[in-house]
Amino acid sequence: MSYKNLLDPWIILPTILFALFVVPVIWIISSLFGDYSDNWTHIYNYTLSNYIYNTIFIIIGTSIGTLIIGVGSAWLVTTYNFTGKNILEWALLLPFAVPPYILAYTFTGLFDSYGTANNLIRDIFSLPHEFIFFPKLRNVYGAAIVFSFTLYPYVYLVSRMAFINQSRSILEVGRTLGFSKFQVFYKLGIPSIRPAIIAGLMLVLMETISDFGAVEHFSVNTFTTGIFSAWFGLYDFHTAKQLAALLLIVVITFLILEKYSRRKNRYSSGSNVFSPIAAEKLKGSKNILASLFCTIPVFIGFVLPNIQLAYWALNYKLEFFNEKFITTAWNTFYLAIVTAVICAVLAVVINFSIRYKKNKLLNILSSFLTVGYAVPGLILALGVSQLLVFMDNLLFREYLDFVLTGSLVGLILAFVIKSFALANSTIESGFLRINNRLDDVAKTLNTSGWKLLTQIHLPLLTTSFLTSMILVVSEVIKELPASLILRPFNYDTLAISTYIYAAEERMFDAAAPSIAIVGVGLLPIIILSRLIVKSRPGYRNNDNHYQSY
Amino acid sequence: MTENILEIKNLRHSFNTDMEVLKGINLNVSRGEIVSILGPSGCGKTTLLRIIAGLENQSGGTVNISDTVVSDSKNFVPTEKRDIGLVVQERALFPHLTIIKNVEFGLKGRRDDKYKAALNLLKLFKVESYANNYPHEISSGEQQRVAMARAMAPNPKILLMDEPFGALDHALKSELRDETKKIFKDNGTTAIIVSHDFEDAISMSDHVLIIDDGLVVQEGPAKDLIPITRNNSFKIA
Numbered sequence: 001m002s003y004k005n006l007l008d009p010w011i012i013l014p015t016i017l018f019a020l021f022v023v024p025v026i027w028i029i030s031s032l033f034g035d036y037s038d039n040w041t042h043i044y045n046y047t048l049s050n051y052i053y054n055t056i057f058i059i060i061g062t063s064i065g066t067l068i069i070g071v072g073s074a075w076l077v078t079t080y081n082f083t084g085k086n087i088l089e090w091a092l093l094l095p096f097a098v099p100p101y102i103l104a105y106t107f108t109g110l111f112d113s114y115g116t117a118n119n120l121i122r123d124i125f126s127l128p129h130e131f132i133f134f135p136k137l138r139n140v141y142g143a144a145i146v147f148s149f150t151l152y153p154y155v156y157l158v159s160r161m162a163f164i165n166q167s168r169s170i171l172e173v174g175r176t177l178g179f180s181k182f183q184v185f186y187k188l189g190i191p192s193i194r195p196a197i198i199a200g201l202m203l204v205l206m207e208t209i210s211d212f213g214a215v216e217h218f219s220v221n222t223f224t225t226g227i228f229s230a231w232f233g234l235y236d237f238h239t240a241k242q243l244a245a246l247l248l249i250v251v252i253t254f255l256i257l258e259k260y261s262r263r264k265n266r267y268s269s270g271s272n273v274f275s276p277i278a279a280e281k282l283k284g285s286k287n288i289l290a291s292l293f294c295t296i297p298v299f300i301g302f303v304l305p306n307i308q309l310a311y312w313a314l315n316y317k318l319e320f321f322n323e324k325f326i327t328t329a330w331n332t333f334y335l336a337i338v339t340a341v342i343c344a345v346l347a348v349v350i351n352f353s354i355r356y357k358k359n360k361l362l363n364i365l366s367s368f369l370t371v372g373y374a375v376p377g378l379i380l381a382l383g384v385s386q387l388l389v390f391m392d393n394l395l396f397r398e399y400l401d402f403v404l405t406g407s408l409v410g411l412i413l414a415f416v417i418k419s420f421a422l423a424n425s426t427i428e429s430g431f432l433r434i435n436n437r438l439d440d441v442a443k444t445l446n447t448s449g450w451k452l453l454t455q456i457h458l459p460l461l462t463t464s465f466l467t468s469m470i471l472v473v474s475e476v477i478k479e480l481p482a483s484l485i486l487r488p489f490n491y492d493t494l495a496i497s498t499y500i501y502a503a504e505e506r507m508f509d510a511a512a513p514s515i516a517i518v519g520v521g522l523l524p525i526i527i528l529s530r531l532i533v534k535s536r537p538g539y540r541n542n543d544n545h546y547q548s549y
Numbered sequence: 550m551t552e553n554i555l556e557i558k559n560l561r562h563s564f565n566t567d568m569e570v571l572k573g574i575n576l577n578v579s580r581g582e583i584v585s586i587l588g589p590s591g592c593g594k595t596t597l598l599r600i601i602a603g604l605e606n607q608s609g610g611t612v613n614i615s616d617t618v619v620s621d622s623k624n625f626v627p628t629e630k631r632d633i634g635l636v637v638q639e640r641a642l643f644p645h646l647t648i649i650k651n652v653e654f655g656l657k658g659r660r661d662d663k664y665k666a667a668l669n670l671l672k673l674f675k676v677e678s679y680a681n682n683y684p685h686e687i688s689s690g691e692q693q694r695v696a697m698a699r700a701m702a703p704n705p706k707i708l709l710m711d712e713p714f715g716a717l718d719h720a721l722k723s724e725l726r727d728e729t730k731k732i733f734k735d736n737g738t739t740a741i742i743v744s745h746d747f748e749d750a751i752s753m754s755d756h757v758l759i760i761d762d763g764l765v766v767q768e769g770p771a772k773d774l775i776p777i778t779r780n781n782s783f784k785i786a
Binding site for chain 1 (some may be wrong): 599602603604627628629630631633634635637639641643644645654655657696699700702703705709
């Protein structure tokens with residue numbers, strides 16, 4: 001790279017961001033090169049293999065679960081008309097609003113030996129007190145089920161978006177070549193949207209690896225519970241960082257592999273003539289099966305936990321909905337929107353820089369920026385907090401003691417680092433779908449840099465931009481460890497309220513703020529999910545014609 | 550003596566060290582001339598066009614436009630500063646802009662002036678009635694007319710066309726070729742057309758280059774071009 005390139009704003013900005021994002025992560029990874037305590041030796045000899053086994057098992061189970069539910073339901077609602085489809089196509093996003101730990105709490109409330117569901121079965125069939133119908137969920141199987149039903153919307157959303165943008169003619173050609181409808185689905189439908197599916201699955205896996213609340217509630221030892229045990233059980237922060245560093249190395253390796261495989265599969269529409277997929281009406285048993293396939297995930301991932309939460313809330317703490325609640329909800333919503341806008345804008349700028357400058361270094365930097373998503377919230381919060389203390393000492397020591405530390409800056413920075421991968425993944429897929437020929441032609445029409453971005457790319461990225469905002473808003477509303485550590489004094493969010501009650505197993509108290517999290521999380525999901533189809537370039541009201549790009 | 554608008558000397562290009570795509574191309578194009586570059590798929594003709602446009606940076610050789618070096622070992626003028634137009638087989642119309650806005654896109658000046666200039670071009674290509682439609686609402690032939698109108702709008706020094714009629718049916722191709730040639734000749738447009746279609750070359754151009762394996766294997770007037778039906782290629786008599 002020449003010195004002239006180093007002064008290019010399209011290279012400088014991503015590089016500064018990279019530095020800001022990567023410092024907390026480097027701080028964690030550097031711990032691997034320090035001393036290893038006796039606690040580390042103990043963990044290495046006795047518990048590390050268990051962490052690894054459980055983490056891998058949950059990852060595989062969740063991947064299978066989210067792929068079947070997410071891709072299957074996206075394909076069904078895009079290519080078929082069946083009973084309830086109009087509701088289900090957006091209802092399938094609803095579990096986005098339910099954090100895994102809330103589903104885990106409600107599942108134990110429902111399915112434990114003496115939970116609501118087992119009691120109901122015993123009462124209905126007059127069965128003996130010791131009879132247990134539903135199997136125990138406090139294990140790796142239960143964890144994989146909880147993650148599958150709360151995280152499949154990541155795969156559903158990106159798959160649905162990709163299927164909507166897929167031309168009917170590709171599928172019709174498959175039929176003329178003798179493929180059955182199912183063969184068209186798995187031989188043409190899935191391979192042609194594979195980059196989107198991989199992007200969605202990546203988000204699921206990073207969310208799964210980062211989770212603490214659900215696995216801790218199910219008493220399943222994973223890397224994250226190990227980190228927490230080392231920190232709060234053994235009071236060995238250094239060992240906790242070393243475990244986190246190991247987890248980060250796994251994630252980084254995974255990201256590099258994903259990036260490599262995606263580069264080999266860059267798909268964009270080769271034709272300017274686009275025919276939207278015409279949904280086919282299903283009848284009889286196929287209609288019922290399709291409805292059931294799409295209804296079950298919504299029921300288990302959203303309806304069932306909310307019934308349990310409503311039952312708890314109505315029987316106990318309804319007075320939670322007061323002025324304090326409104327302030328808390330506003331704080332949460334404000335943080336979520338600010339973070340979502342920052343993440344989406346940064347993702348657009350960085351991906352545009354990569355595309356426009358065709359710079360390999362920027363591509364590598366971008367991969368590193370997404371690692372923050374997999375960093376457990378508490379560890380990330382400590383990294384950011386350390387960074388802010390350092391900057392306060394550097395910039396403001398002579399005037400005031402702490403300006404950045406304890407302010408919203410730290411909290412938003414942590415959210416941005418943690419949520420950037422969500423925005424980036426979707427924006428990156430959006431850029432991949434824009435034909436490079438548009439850029440070539442635009443350049444010959446005296447359009448480059450900022451003008452190319454704002455006049456050509458941004459209007460074509462509206463869907464991706466909104467989708468990335470949905471993902472980030474949903475994530476921030478649910479995120480709590482970073483909030484707990486970095487929030488300004490007395491600055492509560494809904495997640496903090498929920499966590500404090502849930503950590504004490506006071507689920508009746510936790511129910512109302514949990515419902516509020518779901519409620520606030522629902523608003524952007526409902527509004528923005530409706531905009532996804534309408535925002536497609538060339539979309540007109542009362543007009544089903546689309547234009548590919 | 551006719552003025553050379555494009556001059557290419559000993560142009561070489563390789564995408565990696567092992568495979569040279571262009572192996573020393575020389576080409577001169579005069580103002581108002583229409584030149585076709587013919588050759589089989591993968592022979593390097595599209596790469597040559599992209600290098601002229603500044604979308605690729607060649608490994609060796611010089612590209613001059615209007616006696617100015619736009620690309621050599623030391624200089625590189627970016628695409629947007631080369632004053633060239635580009636038409637591609639996929640048309641690449643901006644899907645979020647109406648037809649008139651697509652054509653206005655590369656124009657500068659007052660809004661009214663841009664509108665009038667764009668509308669005149671649409672009239673020239675007989676697509677003015679679709680001015681307020683979106684690209685997906687018109688046929689592929691009409692889209693190709695709009696793509697050419699858009700490329701001509703800023704009045705570029707050279708119009709580069711990559712398989713411009715490739716996706717059209719035979720009758721439409723023939724009609725559009727005749728109309729386009731007339732418009733180009735009436736406006737004095739300098740154009741380079743990359744194609745693998747014998748008919749495109751003979752009906753559109755004044756001069757033809759045949760490229761194979763990165764080298765110019767034949768060059769001459771379009772009227773002397775004759776097809777060889779045996780292996781679906783062509784030669785200059």
